[in-house]
Amino acid sequence: MECDQTALPARMLLVDDSPTNLRFLAHVLHNMGEIFFATCGQDALQIARDKQPDLILLDVEMPAMNGYEVCQHLKQDPALSDAAIIFVTSHQSMEHEVRALEAGAVDFISKPLNPPVVRARVRTHLTLKQQSDKLRQLANRDGMTGVFNRRAFDDMLSVEFRRHQRTRMPLGIAMLDVDFFKRYNDLYGHLQGDDCLRHIAHAIVASSRRPAESVCRYGGEEFIVILPNSDAQQTLKYGHWLREQIHRLALPHQAAELGIVTVSVGVTAAIPDASLSPLQMVQHCDQALYAAKHQGRDCVCLFQAPQDP
Numbered sequence: 001m002e003c004d005q006t007a008l009p010a011r012m013l014l015v016d017d018s019p020t021n022l023r024f025l026a027h028v029l030h031n032m033g034e035i036f037f038a039t040c041g042q043d044a045l046q047i048a049r050d051k052q053p054d055l056i057l058l059d060v061e062m063p064a065m066n067g068y069e070v071c072q073h074l075k076q077d078p079a080l081s082d083a084a085i086i087f088v089t090s091h092q093s094m095e096h097e098v099r100a101l102e103a104g105a106v107d108f109i110s111k112p113l114n115p116p117v118v119r120a121r122v123r124t125h126l127t128l129k130q131q132s133d134k135l136r137q138l139a140n141r142d143g144m145t146g147v148f149n150r151r152a153f154d155d156m157l158s159v160e161f162r163r164h165q166r167t168r169m170p171l172g173i174a175m176l177d178v179d180f181f182k183r184y185n186d187l188y189g190h191l192q193g194d195d196c197l198r199h200i201a202h203a204i205v206a207s208s209r210r211p212a213e214s215v216c217r218y219g220g221e222e223f224i225v226i227l228p229n230s231d232a233q234q235t236l237k238y239g240h241w242l243r244e245q246i247h248r249l250a251l252p253h254q255a256a257e258l259g260i261v262t263v264s265v266g267v268t269a270a271i272p273d274a275s276l277s278p279l280q281m282v283q284h285c286d287q288a289l290y291a292a293k294h295q296g297r298d299c300v301c302l303f304q305a306p307q308d309p
């Protein structure tokens with residue numbers, strides 16, 4: 001299943017315009033995780049996006065973009081804002097310490113660096129970061145299937161919606177509902193019904209090959225997938241692919257016409273603009289799903305905007 005990163009080694013990004021300082025810090029932190037380097041603010045932001053570090057040791061005094069500005073950019077970006085930031089500076093005044101903490105840093109280390117103190121503080125903040133990652137993961141996941149839950153879906157959709165608004169790229173959504181699931185529960189029992197939902201969740205995750213495709217449990221026997229950069233045809237194709245993957249599972253369902261578990265899928269895609277909201281996109285997807293059920297189930301429908309008379 002996606003996204004359990006608890007077993008991964010810690011990732012640290014060291015940012016300082018002096019290569020000598022970077023070498024020294026890397027030496028101090030050896031064996032504590034994977035280390036990346038940046039010698040200016042712009043590079044730091046790019047590397048943070050690419051490598052998703054757990055912790056960033058950020059020099060305050062740098063040309064072009066200083067540490068506080070880098071911190072501000074990191075905290076404004078939802079994809080980067082969870083990294084723990086420790087400022088490293090030769091300023092020792094209370095005023096600088098307060099400014100660093102107000103900017104969103106978790107700690108403040110003064111130069112000259114004392115290696116055992118640096119290691120101890122980094123270790124503490126890596127432990128805290130791991131714990132908050134675990135809590136976040138628990139809060140965002142559906143306990144039964146392990147995929148994202150409805151709350152996580154709402155957050156991810158609004159982030160993706162804004163991102164696609166900026167890039168003017170199409171955003172797709174596919175919503176899937178198990179057919180005749182009440183009959184399934186009635187025939188096989190609720191526990192086997194739970195198992196069936198877990199199999200379906202795994203199959204959807206396995207069918208979602210791009211890392212940014214986010215699979216969520218939307219309600220009881222309903223799942224929803226966010227498909228970045230997908231136009232209507234690509235989203236429709238994905239919907240058909242999903243339906244076929246559930247067929248391939250061949251989960252027995254003697255109370256359904258085909259004798260196996262099938263799903264109905266509704267899909268929609270749009271380049272988000274001011275006339276559309278994330279909620280409306282979900283409603284469109286739901287309407288398409290309703291149409292698929294209406295057409296006899298075990299099929300895929302694309303939302304069609306009503307034509308002007």
Ligand SMILES: Nc1nc2c(ncn2[C@@H]2O[C@H](COP(=O)(O)OP(=O)(O)OP(=O)(O)O)[C@@H](O)[C@H]2O)c(=O)[nH]1
Pocket residue numbers: 177178179180181182183185189190191192193194197219220221293297
């Ligand atoms: N086992 C199990 N059943 C669930 C869960 N969540 C919802 N359900 C059941 O899913 C069934 C959904 O029933 P309906 O909404 O009538 O839909 P359906 O029987 O699938 O019929 P169609 O959607 O029209 O094909 C209900 O019986 C719910 O109790 C769950 O977590 N586990």
